[in-house]
Amino acid sequence: MLVDTHVHLNSHKFKDNLDEVIQRARKNDVEAMIVVGYDKETNQKAIEITEQYSFIFATVGFHPTEAKNVTNNDFELLSKQLEHKKVVGVGECGLDFYWDKENIEKQIEVFQRQIELSLAINKPLIIHMRDASEATYNVLSEYDRLKGIMHCYSGSPEMAEMFIKLGLHISLGGPVTFHNGVKPKEVAVMVPIDRLLVETDSPYLSPHPFRGKTNEPSRVKLIAEEIARLRGMSYNELAMKTTNNAYKLFNIKENE
Ligand code: NI
Numbered sequence: 001m002l003v004d005t006h007v008h009l010n011s012h013k014f015k016d017n018l019d020e021v022i023q024r025a026r027k028n029d030v031e032a033m034i035v036v037g038y039d040k041e042t043n044q045k046a047i048e049i050t051e052q053y054s055f056i057f058a059t060v061g062f063h064p065t066e067a068k069n070v071t072n073n074d075f076e077l078l079s080k081q082l083e084h085k086k087v088v089g090v091g092e093c094g095l096d097f098y099w100d101k102e103n104i105e106k107q108i109e110v111f112q113r114q115i116e117l118s119l120a121i122n123k124p125l126i127i128h129m130r131d132a133s134e135a136t137y138n139v140l141s142e143y144d145r146l147k148g149i150m151h152c153y154s155g156s157p158e159m160a161e162m163f164i165k166l167g168l169h170i171s172l173g174g175p176v177t178f179h180n181g182v183k184p185k186e187v188a189v190m191v192p193i194d195r196l197l198v199e200t201d202s203p204y205l206s207p208h209p210f211r212g213k214t215n216e217p218s219r220v221k222l223i224a225e226e227i228a229r230l231r232g233m234s235y236n237e238l239a240m241k242t243t244n245n246a247y248k249l250f251n252i253k254e255n256e
Helices: 018-027 040-050 064-069 072-081 104-121 133-140 157-165 182-190 217-231 235-249
Strands: 002-007 030-036 056-060 087-096 125-130 148-150 169-172 196-198
Touching: 002 196, 002 217, 002 235, 018 030, 018 217, 030 040, 030 087, 030 217, 030 235, 040 056, 040 072, 064 087, 064 104, 072 104, 087 104, 087 133, 087 148, 104 125, 104 133, 125 133, 133 157, 157 169, 157 182, 169 182, 182 217, 196 217, 196 235, 217 235
Parallel strands: 002 030, 030 056, 056 087, 087 125, 125 148, 148 169, 169 196
Antiparallel strands: none
């Protein structure tokens, strides 16, 4: 009854225990997972994993920290991969001025090309934003009819409001469970329920009490429980609503 909308099962961290991690997630209420690619290699790997599990879907794209290396040929391959029936979105893409301040123009160009692909094929964007809230907003606000996710959103509630007005969803991960996760906790309460999603971003950002450890999709339950507590609603209701949001946004039919 949960969907982990952002998990890197394609990371080398899961190369030895992939099936075990997937089965553990299934035992902890996770009925579907979206494996997110971030470069040529992990995009391919994400697609391969979807071919082994009916309840796993993929997105393919180029992460902003990879933008400097992306070529036209890479975009051609990406367009082909986006036709795959288990590929349900474009990304992870976006802007990251924390890890890469040297290639801002190239980051913006690679992001824009992915936004245009998303609009052309009507599959949602998975948006990464770090130390680049305003720039990300400025790029996105040039477009109409956007569909997508501000993934593991860590910005202010005020900016969240602006992204929601652009038509985007807000996805929360492990930081909402941290004792010092003040902003994510505020955001967890203000996002309209029909725009809210949950994710782990595994293997990163493990929720409390596993902070600092390798994360895995079974822990999306801890994130959903904390958001339900903050919003004063039942875990079951929060799980049901966020899962419906994910299926609708990614155009996944239940029990597919
Ligand atoms: Ni990610």
